[in-house]
Amino acid sequence: MPLQANQPYKPAFFEVAQIIDGKAVAAEVRRNVRAEVAVWTSEGHAQPYLAVILVGENPASASYVRGKIRASQDAGIAGDTLTFGANITEQELLDVVRDLGQQPNVDGILVQLPLPDHIRADRIIAELNPDKDVDGLHVVNAGRLATGQVGFIPCTPSGVVELLRHSEIETRGRRVVIIGRSNLVGRPLASLLMHKGYDATVTVCHSRTRNLSEVCREADILVAAIGRAHFVSADMIKPGAAVIDVGINRIEDNSRPSGYRLTGDVDYEAVKEIAGWITPVPGGVGPMTIAMLLQNTLLAAKRRTS
Numbered sequence: 001m002p003l004q005a006n007q008p009y010k011p012a013f014f015e016v017a018q019i020i021d022g023k024a025v026a027a028e029v030r031r032n033v034r035a036e037v038a039v040w041t042s043e044g045h046a047q048p049y050l051a052v053i054l055v056g057e058n059p060a061s062a063s064y065v066r067g068k069i070r071a072s073q074d075a076g077i078a079g080d081t082l083t084f085g086a087n088i089t090e091q092e093l094l095d096v097v098r099d100l101g102q103q104p105n106v107d108g109i110l111v112q113l114p115l116p117d118h119i120r121a122d123r124i125i126a127e128l129n130p131d132k133d134v135d136g137l138h139v140v141n142a143g144r145l146a147t148g149q150v151g152f153i154p155c156t157p158s159g160v161v162e163l164l165r166h167s168e169i170e171t172r173g174r175r176v177v178i179i180g181r182s183n184l185v186g187r188p189l190a191s192l193l194m195h196k197g198y199d200a201t202v203t204v205c206h207s208r209t210r211n212l213s214e215v216c217r218e219a220d221i222l223v224a225a226i227g228r229a230h231f232v233s234a235d236m237i238k239p240g241a242a243v244i245d246v247g248i249n250r251i252e253d254n255s256r257p258s259g260y261r262l263t264g265d266v267d268y269e270a271v272k273e274i275a276g277w278i279t280p281v282p283g284g285v286g287p288m289t290i291a292m293l294l295q296n297t298l299l300a301a302k303r304r305t306s
């Protein structure tokens, strides 16, 4: 049963947090996209096409990009990775991005971040065609989101909102605290949750926030997007709150063949005893980011055709 606006957050019969299964929700979104792509192509349209740009040798980025391309193909979206060595110049990369923006068969363009230090990510993103910016990072799309206009919404924030919606976690009138002010997650998520329909009261915290624990304890929904393993501890959580962990941190683990394991920004084991809902890492927000990218790519293809 959906929570009513005047209900306390954690219903009394929950002993520990409900685990929000991002993998399952993402699978549903991906199934829907696949079905929509099938209808779209059966109507005589070309397969949507996503170009992913990967620069340098960052193993985490390479792994994310492989996941994005595999998921695209699984949904019936054509996808290619354009891979460049870390020594590509900023000008060369600008030319690549501009050229993709003009190619009629390309619906979506994603530049995997981070880029090497000698390349200014802002300049590269500014060169994206906003109508193909499926990551929603171009200032035109950021501005549209901030002002409540239709554009492309960055994939991780829309994945977070989709998880809340799917878990029937009410945002209207609720206090949301986001830790992290990045252009990829914190800022756009704050804009999105303030939109009509979501109607949350949003606080964005960062490294200079005073009394961070106190602020977090006021949150009905706490979103951790700081990139520091286990930063959010149990004493920062209001009993019954929904805790959404956006962090994906690699920490050393010699018991694994890879020598590392992935962990979130939240001390999951301790926090799940206090929270009403929690997302695991891996298997929470991460799979949603990919699913929403597919949704945005299909949307880009449709918008460019109409």
Ligand code: GUN
Binding pocket: 110, 111, 112, 113, 114, 135, 155, 156, 184, 289
């Ligand atoms: N690096 C980490 N997450 C993302 C993302 O969602 N998009 C891009 N472009 N780069 C990322």
